[in-house]
Amino acid sequence: MRKIALIILLKLFYISNAYGLIEVDITRGNLDPLPIAVSPLHVDIKSDKFEGLKVKSLGSDISSVIEKNFKSTGLFNPLKKDAFVQKPDIAHIKPRFEDWRLIKAQALVTGKILVKDSKLKVEFRLWDLTASKEMIALAFTTTPSNWRRVAHIISDKIYERLTGENGYFDTRIIYVSEEGPKDQRVKKLAIMDQDGANTKYLTLGNELVLTPRFNPTNQMVTYLSYFRNLPRVYLLDIETGSQEVVGNFPGMTFAPRFSPDGKKIIMSFAQDGNSDIYTMDLETRVVERITEHSAIDTSPSYSPDGKYICFNSDRSGLQQIYVMKSDGSNVKRITFGKGIYGTPVWSPRGDLIAFTKVRKGRFYIGVMRSDGTGERLLTENFYQEAPSWSPNGRVLVFYRETKSGPKGEGFTAKLWSIDITGYNERKISTETDASDPSWSSLLTK
Amino acid sequence: MNFYKSLKNTFLILAAALILSACSTGKKADVSGDVYTGTDTVEYLATGVKDRVFFATNKSSLTSLSRETLRKQATYLRKNKNLNVVVEGHADERGTREYNLALGERRANAVKDYLMTYGISGKRISVISYGKEKPVNTESSPLAWSQNRRSVTVKVN
Numbered sequence: 113m114r115k116i117a118l119i120i121l122l123k124l125f126y127i128s129n130a131y132g133l134i135e136v137d138i139t140r141g142n143l144d145p146l147p148i149a150v151s152p153l154h155v156d157i158k159s160d161k162f163e164g165l166k167v168k169s170l171g172s173d174i175s176s177v178i179e180k181n182f183k184s185t186g187l188f189n190p191l192k193k194d195a196f197v198q199k200p201d202i203a204h205i206k207p208r209f210e211d212w213r214l215i216k217a218q219a220l221v222t223g224k225i226l227v228k229d230s231k232l233k234v235e236f237r238l239w240d241l242t243a244s245k246e247m248i249a250l251a252f253t254t255t256p257s258n259w260r261r262v263a264h265i266i267s268d269k270i271y272e273r274l275t276g277e278n279g280y281f282d283t284r285i286i287y288v289s290e291e292g293p294k295d296q297r298v299k300k301l302a303i304m305d306q307d308g309a310n311t312k313y314l315t316l317g318n319e320l321v322l323t324p325r326f327n328p329t330n331q332m333v334t335y336l337s338y339f340r341n342l343p344r345v346y347l348l349d350i351e352t353g354s355q356e357v358v359g360n361f362p363g364m365t366f367a368p369r370f371s372p373d374g375k376k377i378i379m380s381f382a383q384d385g386n387s388d389i390y391t392m393d394l395e396t397r398v399v400e401r402i403t404e405h406s407a408i409d410t411s412p413s414y415s416p417d418g419k420y421i422c423f424n425s426d427r428s429g430l431q432q433i434y435v436m437k438s439d440g441s442n443v444k445r446i447t448f449g450k451g452i453y454g455t456p457v458w459s460p461r462g463d464l465i466a467f468t469k470v471r472k473g474r475f476y477i478g479v480m481r482s483d484g485t486g487e488r489l490l491t492e493n494f495y496q497e498a499p500s501w502s503p504n505g506r507v508l509v510f511y512r513e514t515k516s517g518p519k520g521e522g523f524t525a526k527l528w529s530i531d532i533t534g535y536n537e538r539k540i541s542t543e544t545d546a547s548d549p550s551w552s553s554l555l556t557k
Numbered sequence: 558m559n560f561y562k563s564l565k566n567t568f569l570i571l572a573a574a575l576i577l578s579a580c581s582t583g584k585k586a587d588v589s590g591d592v593y594t595g596t597d598t599v600e601y602l603a604t605g606v607k608d609r610v611f612f613a614t615n616k617s618s619l620t621s622l623s624r625e626t627l628r629k630q631a632t633y634l635r636k637n638k639n640l641n642v643v644v645e646g647h648a649d650e651r652g653t654r655e656y657n658l659a660l661g662e663r664r665a666n667a668v669k670d671y672l673m674t675y676g677i678s679g680k681r682i683s684v685i686s687y688g689k690e691k692p693v694n695t696e697s698s699p700l701a702w703s704q705n706r707r708s709v710t711v712k713v714n
Contacts, residue, residue, distance in 0.1 A: 294695040320690060322654060336658075341685065343658070364662055364686055367655040380659065382686070385617070385666030387659040408659040424656060430615065431656055454653035468653050494697075497653045513650070520695025548654070 145189040146274070147216050148182060150175045152193070153223035153236065154201040160227050162256045167227050170259055171200065174234075177263035178221065178270075180307060181281045184529075185271070186536030191217055200224070204237065209244040217241055221270060232256040236266050238273060248273050260309055265556060280502040281306060284552045285509060286324045286333055287527060289313065290545040294520035301335060303350065306551070308541045314348065323498075323548050324348075327370040330552040334358065334368040334377050345379045347394070359392045359399055367410045372418045378402070380410040389423055389440075402440040413457045413465075414438065415482070422446075422456040422465050422482070433467060435482065446484030451476075455498055458482070460553075461505040464532070468497040468510075477510050479532055490534040503553045507531055509540065511547040592620050593703035598693045602710065606633045609709040610668065614702075615652070617663040619671060627668060630710055631675035641713040644668045646686040647693075649702035654688060661686030668708040683713075 153171035161167060182188035197211040204222035212220050223236030235251035248269060254262060261282060268279025289302040301314040301324050314333075315321055324335035333348045345358040345365040359365065361381050368379040375394060380387045389402040389412045403409040407427035414421055422435045428445065431452040436443040447453040451471030458465055462482070469476040469489065475496045478489040496512040509529045516523035525547045527540040540546075587595030593611040600608045607630075610623035619627065634640060646665030648657035665684035673679050694701035 295692050297690070320687075322658075322690075343686065364658070366658045380655070382659055382662040385663045385670070387662065408656065408663065410659050411653070411655045424653075426615075426656075431653070454656050470652070473651070495650065515697040516695055518696050518698075520692075523695070523697075 145187055146218055147189045147191055148219040148221065149191045149196060149212060149215070149217040150179045150182070150221045151196060151198075151200045151203050151223070153225050153234070154199075154204055156224060156226040158226065158228070160229070162227050162230065165227075165256055165259070167256075170227070170232075170256075171223075171225055174223075174225070174259060174263040174266070175221070177260055177307065177309075178267050181264065181267040182271075184307070184538060186531060187275065191215060207239055207241075209239070209241050212239075212241050219247075219270075219274065221266070223266070227256050230255065232259060232262065234262050234266075236269075238270050260305060261555070264305070264307075268554070277506060278504040278554070280504045280507065280551075280554065282555045283503060284326075284330065284555070285500075285527070285540075285549050286314075286326060286552070287511075287542070287546045287549040288321060288324065289542070290525050290547060291317075294516060294523045301333070301348070302542075302544075302546070304542070311543050314350065314353070323367065325369050325550045326552045328372060328374045328553060330555060332370075332374075333550075334370060334379075336366045336368065345377065347377070358394075359390075359397070361390075365390075367412065369413055371414050372416050378412045378414065378421065380412070389421070402438075403436075403443075404440075411455050415458045416460055416462045420458075420482075422458055424454045424456060433465070433484070435484075446480070446482075447487075448484070449487060457499055457501060459501050459505045460503055464505070466499040466501065466508055468499065477508060477530065479508075488534065490530050490532065491528075491537055496528070498548055500549050500551045502529075502551050505532070509549045509551055511549060513547075588700060588703045589620075591703065592622075593700075593706070594622060595704075598704045598707075602630060602712065603633050606630055608711070609707045611703060612664055612706040612708070614649070614706065615660065617660065617667045619667055624671065627671045628675060631672050631677055634672065634677045634681065635675075639714070641681045641683070643711045643713055644672075644682060644684045645691075645709045645711060646684065647691060647705055647707050647709070648689045649705045650689045650692065650697065651702055652689065657688035658686050661688045664706075664708045668710065 152175045155171040159167050179190040182190050195215045204224055218241055220239040226233040231253050233253050238248040240247050264282040267281040271279040283306045286303045289300045290297050292298045298317040299321050300317040301321050304311040320338040322336040324333045337346045343364045345368040346355050347358050348355045358377050363383040365379050365381050368377050376391045378391045381390045387408045387410050389409050391400045405427055407425050409425045411424040412421050421438050425434050431454050432445055433447040433453045433456045434443055434445050451469050453467050453469050455468045456465050464479045465482050466479050474492050476489040477491050477499050480487040493512055494515050499508040499510040507529050512528050513525045525545040527546045527549050530537045591613040602608050607626045610626050644665040646661030648660045669682045669684055692705045694704045
């Protein structure tokens with residue numbers, strides 16, 4: 113009896129202690145974002161020069177990237193640096209908590225960097241200003257040109273510590289870059305960091321390309337290309353640039369995605385006016401037919417465990433979303449709401465399916481449970497589609513097109529992101545117009 | 558019998574178009590039940606042989622006007638035995654990209670099938686879908702969308 117009482121006491125103590133720590137509630141739209149101070153990382157004066165980098169400003173450059181990441185979540189409010197009360201190097205050793213609390217900061221990030229022998233050494237700390245204690249201290253070494261990734265990795269660690277969820281900053285987005293008038297768009301595959309930096313173009317724009325998607329290790333991309341005017345699914349190795357057509361189909365293949373283990377590509381194959389879903393094993397080259405129906409079956413997406421596939425079919429007359437076992441058995445329609453439904457994509461957590469809905473001439477991005485219940489529409493517009501999940505299943509990226517005038521003027525296509533809470537809708541800046549985004553998994557796991 | 562029936566349909570649609578154009582102004586008259594019936598964007602394979610047919614939203618069925626156009630195309634192809642064609646299938650911008658690719662393919666094949674029933678060998682007809690990627694009218698308006706929901710027969714050689 114006394115023992116039990118003691119355990120309860122201990123538990124109470126433990127819980128109240130945990131309450132003393134700051135935490136960020138991400139289960140609903142956060143209207144009261146956490147004030148956080150990101151001190152510029154102190155640059156060690158013993159640092160070497162490094163070709164192509166301003167080492168002196170690297171500390172504040174890294175902190176700016178971290179701040180921008182935090183701001184984009186809608187969960188944090190990075191405070192203005194002119195109010196900061198301590199020099200970066202001193203704060204990093206031990207902050208004067210009460211001074212930082214005066215500027216209403218609840219969390220503080222400090223750090224220092226050293227560039228030596230062509231290596232970038234970074235250490236950072238996250239401080240809980242309410243409980244006056246250190247929450248994380250980490251150090252790592254990389255090549256100096258990797259400094260943006262360092263900023264993203266630090267952002268992920270802090271996000272994880274404060275929200276209890278996996279981060280998503282050290283990631284990339286592959287998309288279709290678009291330029292030129294609406295009826296003569298030049299489209300190229302482009303890849304960039306999640307925050308819009310480091311854009312690289314992977315194709316030259318000689319042929320139409322659409323719907324790129326990453327494999328689970330982010331090394332490969334599958335996409336649709338009209339190379340030689342034959343629309344086919346292709347596989348591209350991002351590092352080597354080598355490309356190959358997927359399978360030997362006597363007609364259009366499209367709507368490709370990787371299986372969660374990366375071993376197969378699932379896609380639609382259209383023949384004689386009918387589109388069905390097929391898979392091809394990338395190693396054995398074995399092709400399997402998954403659906404066999406006179407209706408259009410397209411936009412397949414695996415559940416993260418690989419056991420199920422959601423897809424889009426008009427077998428009921430109009431586009432609806434269906435779920436089946438990965439061998440094609442047990443097909444069940446899951447959408448019954450008013451309007452048509454397309455582009456289902458299974459969440460990396462497995463619980464939700466994101467989709468595009470069209471109703472009364474308006475386009476919605478929404479989420480629902482994988483059995484079709486609990487539909488929530490997150491955003492409405494003139495035209496938007498193609499949601500893709502952040503690797504932690506918290507955020508969707510999609511593209512939106514604007515209405516154009518009599519000569520096609522005013523037409524734009526841009527990437528946007530939104531929280532699955534329906535809050536924090538943001539335009540993602542891209543060098544050109546952009547569509548068909550696909551979010552990578554975390555680059556460092 | 559079938560021919561007679563489609564002739565009757567054509568007549569009905571023409572009559573409807575006449576009534577519409579009589580009582581309304583502007584371009585609305587060129588769209589009948591969501592299908593474009595005008596000639597603004599149309600090009601010709603030969604004199605009197607239109608190169609394209611139009612579809613209703615999300616549909617790939619051929620209207621009687623479309624069938625009339627395609628019969629003329631078939632006649633023209635029968636006379637020009639060495640000519641091969643590509644049938645391009647297109648969709649408007651009001652659908653999701655992947656579904657539109659499938660829809661364009663379905664529309665192009667509806668045309669191919671019809672040409673084949675009029676004696677044109679399938680070997681002479683290839684199909685390609687462009688989904689919503691190649692609009693002929695770039696405006697965002699119901700009229701433009703009706704002009705973009707189309708199949709276009711293009712000479713290859």
